[in-house]
Amino acid sequence: MLVxxxxxxxxxxxxxxxxxxxxxxxxxxxxxxxxxxxxxxxEALAVCIRPGLPTSIIFDAKLGRVELPERExxxxxxxxTGLTLVPKGALTPGERVPVSVTFEDGADPAGVRFLLVVxxxxxxxxxQVTRQPRSLESYREGERQAWAEARxxxxxxxxxxxxxxxxxxxxxxxxxxxxxxxxxxDKNITKNVISRPDNTLKxxxxxxxxxxxxxxxxxxxxxRLAVAQELRNHGSTSWTPTxxxxxxxxGEELKVLGVWTQEPIPPGQKRSIGxxxxxxEEAARxxxxxxxxxxxxxxxxxEFFEGVVFP
Numbered sequence: 001m002l003v004x005x006x007x008x009x010x011x012x013x014x015x016x017x018x019x020x021x022x023x024x025x026x027x028x029x030x031x032x033x034x035x036x037x038x039x040x041x042x043e044a045l046a047v048c049i050r051p052g053l054p055t056s057i058i059f060d061a062k063l064g065r066v067e068l069p070e071r072e073x074x075x076x077x078x079x080x081t082g083l084t085l086v087p088k089g090a091l092t093p094g095e096r097v098p099v100s101v102t103f104e105d106g107a108d109p110a111g112v113r114f115l116l117v118v119x120x121x122x123x124x125x126x127x128q129v130t131r132q133p134r135s136l137e138s139y140r141e142g143e144r145q146a147w148a149e150a151r152x153x154x155x156x157x158x159x160x161x162x163x164x165x166x167x168x169x170x171x172x173x174x175x176x177x178x179x180x181x182x183x184x185x186d187k188n189i190t191k192n193v194i195s196r197p198d199n200t201l202k203x204x205x206x207x208x209x210x211x212x213x214x215x216x217x218x219x220x221x222x223x224r225l226a227v228a229q230e231l232r233n234h235g236s237t238s239w240t241p242t243x244x245x246x247x248x249x250x251g252e253e254l255k256v257l258g259v260w261t262q263e264p265i266p267p268g269q270k271r272s273i274g275x276x277x278x279x280x281e282e283a284a285r286x287x288x289x290x291x292x293x294x295x296x297x298x299x300x301x302x303e304f305f306e307g308v309v310f311p
Contacts, residue, residue, distance in 0.1 A: 031145055032124055036109050036131045044098060044115040050123035051091050053251055056084045057101075057114075057127045064104040069097065085116070086251075093120040093301060107131070120301055121243060121293060184211045185311035192307040193229070193290075200239060201292070201303045204270055205230040208310045210284065220280040225254070225310050227290055228274045231265060231303075238264040239294055244275045246308065247289045254279045259292070284310055 034045070049055055062080045075086040083101070091097075095118040102111035109131065186209045193206040209226040216222065227246075233239050241261055246254040257276045265271040275290065287309055293302035 031126045031128065034112075034127060034129045036112055036129060040109060044113040046115045046117055047127065048119040048123050049085065049087055049116050050119055050121065051087045052247070053123055053253070054084055054086050055123055055125065055127070056082060057129060058082045059101070059103070060130045061107075062104040064102045065100075067100040073097075087116075087118060091118045093118050103131070121245070184209060186210075187309065187311035189227075189307070189309055192309055194306045196304040196306070199303050199305075200235040201231040201233055201265070203229050203305055204232050206305075206308075208308065210310045213278070217280065220282060223279060223281050223284055224257075225277040225279060225284055226274060227277075227308055228272060229305070230270050230272050232270045233265040233267050236267055238266050240264040241273055241292050242294055244290065244292050246275070246277050247291065248283065249286045249288070252283070254283060254288070 047055075047057075059081050063078070063083070066078060066083060068074065068076065068085075073088050073090050075088065077084040097116040097118075099114045099116055100111060101114075112129065186207055189206045189208050190203075193203045195202045206227065206229045209224075209228070211224045213222045213224055225246075241259045244256050244259045246256060248254065254277045257278055260274040260276075261271060263271060265273075273292070275292075287307060290305040290308050291302045292305075
């Protein structure tokens with residue numbers, strides 16, 4: 001009999017080797033495949049997860065029992081052959097939560113243990129677990145996914161090369177068609193954006209931008225978005241952004257193209273920071289949360305700004 005919990009998803013990353021208790025995870029992203037064998041080591045397999053985002057584990061056998069300590073700290077969806085987890089905000093980067101899964105048929109191996117490792121910025125979308133060698137179709141699917149990822153990387157490379165090889169400044173914007181009538185829209189969102197109380201940085205001024213790229217993907221128009229903020233550093237050390245993510249109302253992430261700042265923000269002073277994003281026109285609607293982090297914050301959190309909207 002399958003033991004079910006409750007609610008939505010969460011991202012995971014399966015590491016190739018069992019994880020030492022003191023070692024920080026080197027997370028990988030994308031779809032992961034795990035083949036279980038009867039002679040596998042007994043250690044729990046480390047999986048990186050990220051608060052607020054879904055990760056799914058899919059099995060090729062029916063589940064008998066799932067043991068998740070403190071499951072009230074997760075939103076969980078379970079069915080006969082799958083498990084989806086979403087850690088709640090109460091979890092902090094660096095925390096580790098064990099999960100044990102046993103299979104209904106009792107065949108070897110009878111179960112598998114995972115160690116969920118909370119990460120500030122990385123996680124895997126999907127973990128596929130099999131108790132037998134992968135089929136030819138499974139390998140072909142993995143190859144198709146690899147080719148798709150390579151194609152996306154190639155498109156990004158071509159776009160960057162085209163932008164860097166053309167004219168700069170206003171002429172560059174003109175060459176890309178962004179200075180035509182209605183090319184770039186902007187919106188003052190200073191009153192919309194709310195800095196979380198535990199932030200080191202406070203948003204003093206904010207403006208958002210939208211520009212039509214002229215591209216269509218999957219029948220949908222692609223737009224460029226940007227958020228420019230003036231941030232005051234209330235900490236005791238200088239702060240420099242190393243990464244960003246824009247999270248939508250349903251937990252979806254928009255593709256961040258880059259983070260820009262003129263210089264580190266000294267303690268007690270203000271500096272401007274910009275984040276550029278690319279998304280379909282439909283995905284750009286709604287209210288978003290902007291998360292920024294520095295190199296020091298990657299393991300234990302970041303700076304969150306609620307209420308980001310675009311023109």
